[in-house]
Amino acid sequence: MPLDYHRIKTWPISEGRQSYSTRDTILYALGVGAATSNPLPAGDLQYVYEKGLKALPTMATIMASGEFWLADPETGIDLSKVLHGEQFLRIHKPLPAKGTLIGRDSVDEIYDKGADKGAVMYMSRRIYDAETEELLATSTWSTFMRGNGGFGGTAEGQPKPHPLPEDRPFDLSIELSSRPEQAVIYRLSGDLNPLHIDPAFAAKAGFDKPILHGMSSYGMAGRAIVRLLCNDDPHRLRVLNLRFASPMYPGETLRVEVWHEGPGKASFRARVVERDLIILNNGYVEFAA
Numbered sequence: 001m002p003l004d005y006h007r008i009k010t011w012p013i014s015e016g017r018q019s020y021s022t023r024d025t026i027l028y029a030l031g032v033g034a035a036t037s038n039p040l041p042a043g044d045l046q047y048v049y050e051k052g053l054k055a056l057p058t059m060a061t062i063m064a065s066g067e068f069w070l071a072d073p074e075t076g077i078d079l080s081k082v083l084h085g086e087q088f089l090r091i092h093k094p095l096p097a098k099g100t101l102i103g104r105d106s107v108d109e110i111y112d113k114g115a116d117k118g119a120v121m122y123m124s125r126r127i128y129d130a131e132t133e134e135l136l137a138t139s140t141w142s143t144f145m146r147g148n149g150g151f152g153g154t155a156e157g158q159p160k161p162h163p164l165p166e167d168r169p170f171d172l173s174i175e176l177s178s179r180p181e182q183a184v185i186y187r188l189s190g191d192l193n194p195l196h197i198d199p200a201f202a203a204k205a206g207f208d209k210p211i212l213h214g215m216s217s218y219g220m221a222g223r224a225i226v227r228l229l230c231n232d233d234p235h236r237l238r239v240l241n242l243r244f245a246s247p248m249y250p251g252e253t254l255r256v257e258v259w260h261e262g263p264g265k266a267s268f269r270a271r272v273v274e275r276d277l278i279i280l281n282n283g284y285v286e287f288a289a
Helices: 003-010 022-031 042-048 058-061 182-189 199-204 214-227
Strands: 015-019 081-090 099-112 118-128 137-147 173-178 238-244 253-260 263-270 277-287
Touching: 003 099, 022 042, 022 182, 022 214, 042 263, 058 081, 058 137, 058 238, 081 214, 099 137, 137 182, 173 214, 182 214, 214 238, 214 253, 214 263, 214 277
Parallel strands: none
Antiparallel strands: 015 099, 081 137, 081 238, 099 118, 118 137, 173 253, 238 277, 253 263, 263 277
16 A cells, blocks of 8 residues: 555554653663663763663653554555664754653654655654643654655755764764663563564664664663763753664663764764664754853
């Protein structure tokens, strides 16, 4: 069944609702590589200790999702050829360490790159505090649908990747270690894709072993940015955008490289040190001074 643009754009997406505890907040932090030393530095302790606990801002990207409607055969979407292409996050108010959230999703646009090149769908989730109805965060992402191009749409207007400075070296960098069991921990926050734990499934997908969730590496990048640019205060982060370039394996080291772009703004990328491979690219950050 071919993709029906107008049907997807107006698909009735159910509202998501999620209650979470300090335990969930700590588990997420462990799943993005926090707290790997003893004693813990204060910057990591705040994410894993219930005394003064703070939620990592990137946790907003996985919260309050509704039903997985993309799996409905009526959408015409070929799930076997779907990839997470980009992730964008804007924080309006810090995420509480525990509470109940409401997520309201929308299909923003679908771009047709051609029958042989696929399509790209942009979606947003606005996340609200269930008690106060305050808007806490807006998570936006692109889904690359390799099997759904050529539906009669246009590629014009698709957002372009944020350009990184090409005329100067990066200004700051930091290396963060990931845990060998990090994917096993991260999946407990909700992403149970067997690609990240089952060696046989990973082999069928073309990998010699299970890979780390892209959103775990995204969370690692967020931790690095908060440390480098926000003096380890997660409440200062406002925007964290990037493109996924290549997968990372659990246990590898992530180096985040940052360019200053003016007051409260920066660009970044992240590479796996062991393979000297860029896995997160075209990053853009805004933060409170």
